Amino acid sequence: MxxxxxxxxxxxxxxxxxxxxxxxxxxxxxxxxxxxxxxxxxxxxxxxxxxxxxxxxxxxxxxxxxxxxxxxxxxxxxxxxxxxxxxxxxxxxxxxxxxxxxxxxxxxxxxxxxxxxxxxxxxxxxxxxxxxxxxxxxxxxxxxxxxxxxxxxxxxxxxxxxIDPQAFPHGYQPSAQWLNQTFKDFPELENKFLICLPGRITRLKGHETLIALMQQLHEHYPQLHAVVVGGADPKKAAYLKEMHDSIQAKGLSDKFTFTGHRSDIREWLALSDAVLSLSNQAETFGRTALEALSVGTPVIGWNRGGVAEILSHVYPQGLIAVDDQSALLSAVKQHIDAPPQVAPVSMFxxxxxxxxxxxxxxxxxxxx
CATH class of the missing domain: 3.40.50.2000 (Glycogen Phosphorylase B;)
Incomplete structure (x- = not known):
């Protein structure tokens, strides 16, 4: 053929x-x-x-x-x-x-x-x-x-x-060398509960929701830290500045890390304690959510599009009603208070x- x-x-x-x-x-x-x-x-x-x-x-x-x-x-x-x-x-x-x-x-x-x-x-x-x-x-x-x-x-x-389960094996741990370098580059991440929002810096990805979430949680959970893994296109520079200004105005600058574009997404997903999927629009599939679940990191995401299909099959406890901020807040609290186990992924x-x-x-x- x-x-x-x-x-x-x-x-x-x-x-x-x-x-x-x-x-x-x-x-x-x-x-x-x-x-x-x-x-x-x-x-x-x-x-x-x-x-x-x-x-x-x-x-x-x-x-x-x-x-x-x-x-x-x-x-x-x-x-x-x-x-x-x-x-x-x-x-x-x-x-x-x-x-x-x-x-x-x-x-x-x-x-x-x-x-x-x-x-x-x-x-x-x-x-x-x-x-x-x-x-x-x-x-x-x-x-x-x-x-x-x-x-x-x-x-x-x-x-x-x-995805290739061998590329994102269940229980994957980043190497000691990677961890040493990462904590050297981003010392603020060490010994924290990391919630990760992966993806390019665009309005669609739900960064404002993450900022509002951190504002509600940071006093009760001083160990909580947000990591935004993804780069900003030069055309999105104004939006990136808007986000940084908002974070600073809310006194959250020490609670956020922006890594920029990374090719080591598997390591970041494995390092994180929970991954969020908060896109303003339904995604057709949601590959990053699947990659996170595959390595064993819980995913919390809106109940729509391809991400909802993945979560309903693999990790239904991570599904929350679309744009329900209080459900998001309580889901993240539950994950901090009692970190759950994610079963190995056998689909997709x-x-x-x-x-x-x-x-x-x-x-x-x-x-x-």
Whole structure:
């Protein structure tokens, strides 16, 4: 089987990681893997793992991207994949036009993955116009059914995103060297009860909720400390300053640590005593929450989207009603007063995700 995946770029993010994971699984199963994107820092890894990368500027939400229809059609005709798998809206539109210009008997089978709760319009509808539409959670299945009636329910296939349990083993402890360096860089973290809010610095992640929570708790729990693990895009500098000003005005400066962008997320999740998921909008999956639970760190999060699906299966005591500040407060208090044990995670594995995706490729292409 020959599979060609299309996405805008290969720099960082869940879509990109998923593309590499499926590419790796294809190679391991003896198939041919091609990826078309505008390139990026993950290309070297993709190629080292046996896939072919084809560079094409299919990343811009601009009319000028239409110039890529013909080059894309040429690539498809040249490589003749059995499956064309689109993972984003601009590449999906370009694939749509490219395939329309090809004889029906020369077109590959088209599969899409809906990774996000996209804005509901004609532009996004393209993601639901494929032979099979992969939804990354039940929440996404519901979103497609509610908003895109043109997509037959039998064409939607729920395949949960997954993580490698060996990369996030239950009971994982950071190395002594890592701990020494971290306590040297951030001495304020030693001997504290750490609550962690992971993710990029954006308004969506719920930092204001964390600040309000710390304001309510810090006097009763002097050992409590908040860690924000994630970097701020230069465009978010004003929001970051706003947060720091708010923390300072409330007299909480010594209760917060901002680590900036980190590539050692596993260590931070394992070091933390509890991880919060407080996004203002539903997340389609909630990978970081799953990674935290996998290493054995409790997660407390709003009951919506993919995070709620993970928590309901793995750690239901961490589920709290959306925006219920008092429920959040009491949940955090309970976790400080009587730290619970998180059972090993047996669902949502990377292997399941890859196996189910490859099975779908084989079914659609008739090569199973």
């Amino acid at each position: 020959k599979v060609m995946q299309l996405l805008p770029e290969l720099n960082s993010g869940g879509v990109e990681r998923g593309t590499l994971e499926i590419a790796r699984a294809l190679i391991a199963d003896g198939h041919e893997s091609l990826v078309v994107s505008n390139g990026g820092r993950m290309v070297a890894q993709l190629e080292a793992e046996g896939s072919t990368h084809l560079t094409l500027p299919i990343h811009k939400k601009a009319l000028s991207s239409l110039w890529q229809i013909r080059p894309l059609r040429k690539l498809i005709a040249q490589h003749r994949p059995d499956i064309l798998h689109v993972r984003s809206r601009v590449p999906a539109w370009l694939a749509h036009f490219a395939l329309n210009g090809m004889p029906a008997n020369q077109r590959p089978h088209l599969i899409s993955t809906v990774h996000g709760f996209y804005s509901i319009n004609r532009y996004s509808q393209i993601m639901t116009q494929a032979e099979k539409v992969i939804a990354v959670s039940d929440s996404v299945v519901q979103y497609i059914r509610d908003n895109y009636r043109n997509c037959p329910p039998e064409d939607i296939v729920r395949i949960y995103r997954g 594995s990377l292997k399941d995700m890859c196996d189910q995706t490859l099975a779908l490729y084989k079914q659609v292409s008739g090569k199973d």
